[in-house]
Amino acid sequence: MGLSEYQSKRDFARTTEPSGEPNGTRADGDALAFVVHKHASSHLHYDFRLEWDGVLKSWAIPKGPSLDPAQKRLAVQVEDHPLEYAAFEGTIPEGEYGAGTVMIWDRGTWEPLGDPGEGFERGSLKFVLRGSRLKGGFALVRLRRRPGETRDNWLLIKERDEHASSVSDQELLAPDARSVASGRTMEEIAQDAR
Numbered sequence: 678m679g680l681s682e683y684q685s686k687r688d689f690a691r692t693t694e695p696s697g698e699p700n701g702t703r704a705d706g707d708a709l710a711f712v713v714h715k716h717a718s719s720h721l722h723y724d725f726r727l728e729w730d731g732v733l734k735s736w737a738i739p740k741g742p743s744l745d746p747a748q749k750r751l752a753v754q755v756e757d758h759p760l761e762y763a764a765f766e767g768t769i770p771e772g773e774y775g776a777g778t779v780m781i782w783d784r785g786t787w788e789p790l791g792d793p794g795e796g797f798e799r800g801s802l803k804f805v806l807r808g809s810r811l812k813g814g815f816a817l818v819r820l821r822r823r824p825g826e827t828r829d830n831w832l833l834i835k836e837r838d839e840h841a842s843s844v845s846d847q848e849l850l851a852p853d854a855r856s857v858a859s860g861r862t863m864e865e866i867a868q869d870a871r
């Protein structure tokens with residue numbers, strides 16, 4: 678996919694998001710990074726991002742992730758983001774693409790089970806997350822595109838393991854959750870931008 682769609686949607690003179698100019702930096706040695714952004718744009722959602730092939734493969738999850746294997750969460754694949762986006766937290770100004778506050782809700786490393794290149798191709802990816810909030814096995818499964826759909830819809834599903842739990846969305850996705858990067862609430866991140 679590359680970064681051209683990401684870059685064409687944004688005015689880097691106005692937003693503080695990274696421009697994604699190639700700089701060859703890798704996040705953390707050989708481990709692959711993952712990050713989940715909580716994003717209060719026109720609709721509150723969570724952005725799930727996996728480092729792969731020099732970019733962050735990205736999905737918007739309208740209802741947010743779940744630790745309950747019975748909850749399959751729709752994950753709409755969006756444009757690849759630059760690796761530096763994993764460190765982005767702040768507020769995208771009004772009028773800009775994705776305007777609203779962005780929090781680093783979770784981050785860590787991910788470990789593919791099997792060949793991820795093949796998994797992306799086939800639309801079936803199994804992996805282990807090592808984050809603060811999301812841990813253990815997960816699967817991403819691509820749904821068949823319906824006529825007229827321009828995005829790929831996937832499902833994010835927690836695997837049954839010792840990290841699976843029936844913790845409620847209210848608890849896992851609490852409105853007063855704090856950033857795992859800065860300890861700030863959404864309100865505090867928004868205030869800091871003013």
Ligand code: MN
Nearest residue numbers: 716724737775
């Ligand atoms: Mn978003």
